[in-house]
Amino acid sequence: MAARELPRSAEVVVVGGGAMGASALYHLTTAGCRDAVLIERDTLGSGSTSKAAGGIRAQFSDELNIRMSLENIRRFERFEEDFGVDIGFNQWGYLIMVDEASLPAFRDALELQNSLGVPSQLLDPDEVAERLPQLRVDDIAGATFCSIDGYATPESVLQGYVAAARSHGARVVQGCAVEGLLTDRARISGVRTSRGEISTPTVILTAGVWSVEVAATAGLELPVRPEVRHVWFTEPGDPLPRELPLTIDFETGFYFHREGDGLLFGGREASLEEIAPVATHRLPILEELGIRPGWWGYYEMSPDHNALIGAATEPVGLLYATGFSGHGFQQAPVVGEYLADVALGRTPAFDLTGFAVERFDGSGSKPERHVV
Template sequence: MVNDRVVTELPRHAEVVIIGGGIIGVCVAYRLAEAGTDVLLLDRDSLGGGSTAKAAGGIRSSFTSRVNLELGLRGLAEYGGFAARHGVEIDFRRDGYLYLITDPAELPEFERCVGLQNSYGVRSRLVDPAEARRVSPLIDVDGVVAALWSPDDAKATPDSAVQGYAKVARRHGAVLRTGVEVVGIDRDGDEITGVRTSAGLVRTSVVVCAAGAWSGRVGEFAGVDLPVRPYRRQVVFTGPVAGLGESVPLTIEMPSTFYFHREGTGLAMSFCEGDGDPGFDTRYQPGEWLPKLAEIAGRRVPAVLDAGIKSAWAGLYEMTPDHNQIVGRSVSLPGFFYATGFSGHGFQMGPAVGAVLRDLCLGREPEIDIGELDVRRFAGDQAGSREHNIV
């Protein structure tokens, strides 16, 4: 009983309260605590129990915009040295990313993307179908006109990274509490005065919203519009696949968005049929989706037809109107910061965003210019271009 009280009791004051214990929240907590800030992180579930728990774990530089590329490169660098730096193994592997291009009209955009990536030192390049098959022997390249191969992109285990960052955040003095739901944010004019929770009131003047798919509601508590909506995504896991190599790149067919990557002795596979209606339903519902997945997978990765489906799940993508994250500080409520709406990119961008939010909260200029990610871009018709290479 005493131990339970220790776990659930909340500090009555914190310099910064972070709402959300996924990869973004724990990265922000770590960076702020490392800088000497008094931090309290709250999550109504378990750490990483939301979207992070069901992330594919891809970490890439193969983005199509300057800001996403810089965030992705920071993630690759941080995760690549994670085990040595923090003493936590996250199964980091540089198996690469391979984009299969099936529409010739998309080639100019991929050529532009490669040029941008190469200007940052990324070793991505366009290859012909034969080389794509040498890189990923499982695939059938019928209908593939070219492919983008990014050999230094990687994969890691999201839950291990969350637990690792939580460990080092606590080591620096951060307080992380799970099973505590935020039910309101108190404010006096344009100043935050506290966060109301299921375990009592915490006085604070600074709140960071890192609540992923649930960020819209947190924004409502603060009177700040965060246009983040939850959309279901489903993934199936196959049984053992014949001919599965030791190194399997995360392979994506464009524009269908069908993708697969190695998962044990089999593959994890999915594709996006369209966003549909937003909602928090995470029940796996194969319906018409599974036969369509099977058709694409059988055509592109024929070996999976003999592997069968071992398991499946559904999770949530936190989507914004332009499929780019919103990161910044509220103009109307200066003590309210947000890092959300990553549209499937949160895991790989977590390390960089942790540093960005630390700097914003401490009044510093971030190393990465995230001006174009400000939520105000959605006022009128100012939303940016969609990220092209999105799954």
């Protein structure tokens, strides 16, 4: 069937072609589903995925995030071998600088990470300066560094998953928006799209920040709000090492990493004028580098900065994954596999039930503190 044709029915419909939808689609096919369709409103990767900085880290504070990261990192390490796609995974580490106030929480997280097998370590300001003399370190208490962390190219990961899924029979329809979820007696019965209806008993909703509006058409409330995040680039020729860790000033959220022959940098500010004092305070040589315009995209923020992943109680057959709060790209391998397993009634390798939206009904939230 040509990609522009809309199938009338499918075993599973995946809504949204970002990293998460692509991973879910791929894992559906490897789990034996021969009738999966991904519907993308625009083009593959056009949401947050193509805007991401590509960071991949095991340095989280939440135990499940750390465990998942170890597996995700293994998958990214093997990606080229498994999919024949170079994803540019540079394991040059994450260096996270913290002040006195944040240090105790980072020490606790480090202890937890180490107990789970993550080789993260604490550096004092002198050790940070030895690694990166261009940084200002006189007002930091230290930094954590983890050598297995790094960054890759999100679009390449997405394309790797989609190509493999297609080769296993999955269909991808772009330029087609899901306008509503269809239900029958409290179960999913299909989706209504801008090009017609598809009947299906199972929908995997991976529409990024836009999942909120799609879920609402079936009465499911997902507490996720969009947060705009900008990145910029520098001209080539900086004096920083080629193998640069993804370096973060935790208090301000300013971060940078190697991108081509220059740097990519970003933070919480919405304009170059606003980020300039924050950025040049920590990395003074930025003042001497030419700056190229970048882009902006959405973080999908959840109330406790942890993902929302699960199967709706009602309607039955609706699975969702959103609210990644700035770390959705790197969680795509394991989360996509989880969604596929749940959709097909298989026992998932990772139990991600702790991420279900019901945690906000009083059972307590699941805070992730290492949010950039």
